[in-house]
Amino acid sequence: MTLKIYGSPASKAFRPLWAAEEANIKYELVYVHPKDAAKNKDLRNVNPLGKIPALQDGDFCLTESLALTDYILRKYAPDYLPQSLEGQSDHLRWTLFGATEIEPVLIDYLHAKGIPFGDADPVKAEEKLAVLRPLFAFLDQNLTHGYLTEKRFTAADLNMASILTWVKIGKINLTSFPHLSHWLDLCFKRPAYLALREKLRA
Numbered sequence: 001m002t003l004k005i006y007g008s009p010a011s012k013a014f015r016p017l018w019a020a021e022e023a024n025i026k027y028e029l030v031y032v033h034p035k036d037a038a039k040n041k042d043l044r045n046v047n048p049l050g051k052i053p054a055l056q057d058g059d060f061c062l063t064e065s066l067a068l069t070d071y072i073l074r075k076y077a078p079d080y081l082p083q084s085l086e087g088q089s090d091h092l093r094w095t096l097f098g099a100t101e102i103e104p105v106l107i108d109y110l111h112a113k114g115i116p117f118g119d120a121d122p123v124k125a126e127e128k129l130a131v132l133r134p135l136f137a138f139l140d141q142n143l144t145h146g147y148l149t150e151k152r153f154t155a156a157d158l159n160m161a162s163i164l165t166w167v168k169i170g171k172i173n174l175t176s177f178p179h180l181s182h183w184l185d186l187c188f189k190r191p192a193y194l195a196l197r198e199k200l201r202a
């Protein structure tokens with residue numbers, strides 16, 4: 001049975017879709033718009049909370065976008081997982097740092113910029129940027145070897161870069177963080193990332 005990913009590409013479903021492209025597996029995107037998620041019966045069979053993304057692989061169902069990327073890569077492309085104990089701990093560290101420290105502030109920042117809709121609040125946007133800058137500086141310092149761990153692209157990079165797609169959407173200027181900026185460019189130029197963008201455009 002083909003692995004199914006429920007969600008819309010413009011949501012956090014982009015994360016497992018990217019992982020599936022990196023793993024080069026056959027998968028089906030079951031399109032569910034966030035607005036319709038709560039009342040979509042098929043989705044609720046996979047995720048009773050009615051949130052996207054959700055994954056179904058045979059009898060196995062899973063939720064949480066970053067758990068989905070981990071599952072896909074661990075099962076279908078295990079080389080993407082860091083091999084060393086330190087690398088595995090880094091993977092967990094960066095995934096948690098991205099999800100708990102960076103993402104909530106980034107989302108607040110976007111809302112303060114009026115994205116995706118609503119009134120912009122420039123003062124609040126600047127406050128949120130002031131919180132983000134030291135977090136970006138910390139990432140920058142940890143990217144001097146090119147990638148977040150094991151000096152190669154791993155699941156840790158995929159998770160962090162997929163969280164930082166919000167940086168692109170918010171057009172945040174990263175020139176003060178050259179390592180971070182270079183690394184993010186490399187991530188967004190990966191063949192699997194570009195192939196996914198192309199597929200979604202078609």
Ligand SMILES: N[C@@H](CCC(=O)N[C@@H](CS)C(=O)NCC(=O)O)C(=O)O
Pocket residue numbers: 011012013034035037038050051052053063064065066
């Ligand atoms: N922590 C969850 C967040 C899931 C989530 O909030 N998904 C949003 C779209 S990105 C959603 O389903 N919204 C619809 C709703 O809450 O009714 C994850 O990373 O997968």
